[in-house]
Amino acid sequence: MxxxxxxxxxxxxxxxxxxxxxxxxxxxxxxxxxxxxxxxxxxxxxxxxxxxxxxxxxxxxxxxxxxxxxxxxxxxxxxxxxxxTPLWPKQSKSAEAALMTDTDRHIHMLAANVKMSNREYDHLIALARREQPDVLAALETDQRWIDALAVLEPDYIHRYDVPHDTGYGMMLYSKLPLKDVQIRDLVTKGVPSIKATVTLRSGDEICLYIVHPEPPVAHEKTTGRDSEIALAGLEAIDGPLPAIIAGDLNDVAWSTTTRRFQRVTGLLDPRVGRGFYNTFNAYVPVFRWPLDHLFHDARFRFVQMQRMPKIGSDHFPISFKLVLAHRPAGEAPTPEEGETEDVTEMIVEEQARDRDPVGTDWEDEK
Known part of the structure; x- marks a missing residue:
């Protein structure tokens, strides 16, 4: 029996x-x-x-x-x-010795989904003070998080806050000069993103996108998430500046959406050939996967990537260090026939939908 x-x-x-x-x-x-x-x-x-x-x-x-x-x-x-895994060739090429020492062309970014209902502000503050990133991006920030992180303002001259009590807030702090900053709902109303031109210490300019699209849920299509990721990427490759897209993409690195995103944009993933760097779920070790990402133009070289300690959130923060090179290197997959057109059509259709973003009540505090 x-x-x-x-x-x-x-x-x-x-x-x-x-x-x-x-x-x-x-x-x-x-x-x-x-x-x-x-x-x-x-x-x-x-x-x-x-x-x-x-x-x-x-x-x-x-x-x-x-x-x-x-x-x-x-x-x-x-x-x-x-x-x-290290068994695969690295997609994002490592920096040569000369670039490693040319620190004026480096950018160090710390990205963290703080989980809005998490009130352990001191963990992220202590991490930022210890790591001293050039750029700090925090997601799911409401006004209480914005107020708490104000203690970091002496270190970060350039600050842009987008507080939301829906779990879609974000903030961008930078030691490096920012200009042409745009705060927009790319696809779905109530789901903001930040686009900014960052001036490196060398004087070179790069374009930075911070995004946090909707998560996949059982009762909803994923075209909102898929469209936002794709639109940021298409904008990035249409611009003249080397681009970085970072944030909680609510998608895993090996998914259909992410692979298509790389094909239509040509942006590189530093995880390929290096490791998973699983950032979610910080609470449950056996159920973890890579949700927080950075994709970059082939004109950047890889310096370092590190998952940081817990900050009380269900996401681990993640640290990225890149250096701007003088020429492109690395090769992403190319688009399949008609794929870019299909993606563009999906974006237009999704932007025309009149609906509220999903999951806006998930972080309500009891």
């Missing part, structure tokens, strides 16, 4: 894992379809553990079915995440 129950459980779980692994490839832009892509690492680990039990506890045709399902899960999940 025990073996029968175990066999049924293994068969059912194997089939479910295979379904959840393959369904995101349908490219249907809906939270229920896209969300399983987040847990590729967890599904890979589960399939590897389940494989010997499927061999021992199932029989006949069901054994073949279970093993086939598990092999598919292992193969697909491994192929998805392998590029974010």
């Amino acid at each position: 025990i073996n029968t129950v175990a066999s049924i459980f293994i068969i059912g779980l194997s089939g479910l894992l295979a379904f959840l692994t393959l369904v995101p490839f349908s490219k249907i832009p809906h939270g229920l379809v896209r969300a399983p892509a987040f847990v590729r690492l967890q599904m890979l680990a589960t399939a590897l553990v389940l494989l010997p039990f499927a061999w021992v506890l199932t029989s006949d045709g069901w054994r073949i079915f279970s093993l086939l399902c598990l092999v598919v899960v292992i193969a697909v999940c491994t192929a998805s995440v392998l590029k974010f």
